[in-house]
Amino acid sequence: MTSSWLDLARQSILNPMAAAPLLVSTPLNPAVVPLTLALVAVLNGLLYGILLPVDFFSGGFASPIVLAALVGGVVWGSAAILAAVGRMFGGHGTTTTLLRVTLWLQILRLTAQVVLSVVGMIVPGLAWMVGMAAGIWGIYMMICFVAAAHGFDTRLKAVGVVGVTFVSAVLLLSVLLSAMGVAPVEV
Numbered sequence: 001m002t003s004s005w006l007d008l009a010r011q012s013i014l015n016p017m018a019a020a021p022l023l024v025s026t027p028l029n030p031a032v033v034p035l036t037l038a039l040v041a042v043l044n045g046l047l048y049g050i051l052l053p054v055d056f057f058s059g060g061f062a063s064p065i066v067l068a069a070l071v072g073g074v075v076w077g078s079a080a081i082l083a084a085v086g087r088m089f090g091g092h093g094t095t096t097t098l099l100r101v102t103l104w105l106q107i108l109r110l111t112a113q114v115v116l117s118v119v120g121m122i123v124p125g126l127a128w129m130v131g132m133a134a135g136i137w138g139i140y141m142m143i144c145f146v147a148a149a150h151g152f153d154t155r156l157k158a159v160g161v162v163g164v165t166f167v168s169a170v171l172l173l174s175v176l177l178s179a180m181g182v183a184p185v186e187v
Contacts, residue, residue: 091150
């Protein structure tokens with residue numbers, strides 16, 4: 001099973017259009033998705049807790065536990081928004097399917113982040129360039145996976161879904177952070 005997941009990871013990077021339907025159609029135990037969400041949230045919280053300076057976050061946000069909870073909420077929220085917006089565009093993806101896609105892309109992104117962090121200690125300029133390329137390719141991968149999850153016949157609809165989701169998420173986070181009393185940092 002590990003080999004097939006590694007093959008899927010390789011194919012997701014090299015040919016996301018072919019890998020996306022495979023991920024969406026792979027049968028999984030229903031308990032796998034929430035456990036994967038918890039694992040991804042904890043690993044992201046630990047990674048950012050290690051990589052970011054102590055004074056980067058103010059107040060309680062500096063704790064890896066709070067970061068993990070925040071990442072878990074953001075990942076689940078983005079999957080829910082991707083599902084809702086995709087259905088408005090005529091797609092049929094569910095929140096669980098989009099959560100599976102989002103988690104898979106987060107696992108690949110987290111792996112790339114670890115590799116780039118190591119490369120950045122050795123050759124900072126190369127890490128920056130590879131990081132930019134990986135970010136752009138990651139957006140393309142997301143478009144391919146969202147198109148497969150919603151059953152779109154064209155990636156153009158998926159571009160619209162991702163764009164509207166991004167704007168919606170920014171607005172939602174702005175409202176939530178304002179409600180929590182988090183203000184922009186003054187320079």
